[in-house]
Amino acid sequence: MTKPISLRGVSYAYPTHRGQMFALQDVDLLIPASQFCCVLGPSGCGKTTMMNLVAGFLQPTSGSVDIDGKPIREGAGDRGVVFQDFSQLFPWRTIRGNVEFGLEIRGMDAARRRERAEEILDLVGLSKFAQSHPHQLSGGMQQRAAIARALAYDPPVLLMDEPFAALDAMTRDVMQNLLAEIWQKTRKTVLYITHNATEAAFLGQRVIVLSAHPGRIKRDFAVDLPRPRDPLSDAFVHKAREIVAALGE
Ligand SMILES: Nc1ncnc2c1ncn2[C@@H]1O[C@H](COP(=O)(O)OP(=O)(O)OP(=O)(O)O)[C@@H](O)[C@H]1O
Ligand SMILES: [Mg+2]
Structure with a gap:
């Protein structure tokens, strides 16, 4: 089972003592069913905020977020969520x-x-x-x-917020391979948050790069390299470099 995710005109502002602080602004993103979509951006650009909006833990300040054309309901069983920390x-x-x-x-x-x-x-x-x-x-x-x-x-949708960020490099490689295999077997729609361009290029069919604070979509890359991907191949290195360059623009 798999379903599309869509964010239309989504902005999110946190209330602070200095008034509203926008973490995400005017995000339009349609993730088709079964796509592995990575969202990449610098620290503080609103990645976790985006994930929490799709998970239904936050409501957008403006715009709409839906799964399979239906607004997100908290507690609905259509999303599996994995976080970074081991204490989950x-x-x-x-x-x-x-x-x-x-x-x-x-x-x-x-x-x-x-x-x-x-x-x-x-x-x-x-x-x-x-x-x-x-x-x-x-x-x-x-x-x-x-x-x-x-x-x-x-669940038709899998949401992952830097799930391997706290792992050592070797374990991370193993986990990335495992996740790529699981995705190939299950073809779930995956929204995968990371700040690591190589990881995004390794996992994603598509890589969205967000601008720094407040987060807006800056670039949208298709990554059509064959799997299993070889991070040492010329084609991979070329793609990863393109993504790194977009991050730094
Ligand atoms: N509860 C909150 N109250 C006020 N501001 C917040 C809150 N949570 C996050 N922010 C602010 O919103 C912005 C985006 O935060 P978010 O956690 O979404 O970033 P991120 O891209 O996930 O960063 P990181 O890569 O460090 O995890 C940041 O500037 C952060 O300070
Ligand atoms: Mg985060």
Whole structure:
């Protein structure tokens, strides 16, 4: 299952003691169903704000955000969300318990829940750790569990805010490859936030570059390199350079 995301004329202002402070301004972005779209921009340009708008945690100050043509409803089961920090899992639940959480609140019976959790844990390579608790896992494993939790109830849209930023470089490479494989298998619509141009070029079919504060869309790149992508190939390096240059413009 997969659905398009659209932002039309979206601005968002945080209230501050000096009045409204615009974090995003006039963002028009249509992400077709099944597209892997990376949003890239400098620190403070409004990336997390954009993600929170699509997740339904914030309401736009003006404009509209919708999934499959319908306004975002908080708590609706059409989005799986993965954040940067390792503390997003429920510490008191096992890894399987974390993955089953979304299925439980949707009323799936225990046997099917378990079957689904096993299937997804296998996809992210954590089957052996189903009974462990989050604190017993490394950072990379916890992020894999967070991805498994987000995928478990098969949401059409996956929202990820720098999910691998806190990992060491080697683990990050492994996770990027894993995510690219998962996307190829599931073809979910992915909104992936990052401040790393190479990561965006590696993962995205499309890379949106935001301007610095307040965030506006500055560039929109198609990345049509074949997968699996080789970050050392000339074509990749060329594309990554183009994106880095746009960031610095
Ligand atoms: N709760 C808040 N109240 C007031 N201003 C905020 C709030 N949250 C964020 N901002 C401001 O809005 C702007 C955008 O913040 P946001 O977190 O969306 O940026 P970001 O692109 O995700 O940055 P980073 O790459 O550092 O994560 C920043 O200038 C920030 O200071
Ligand atoms: Mg952020």
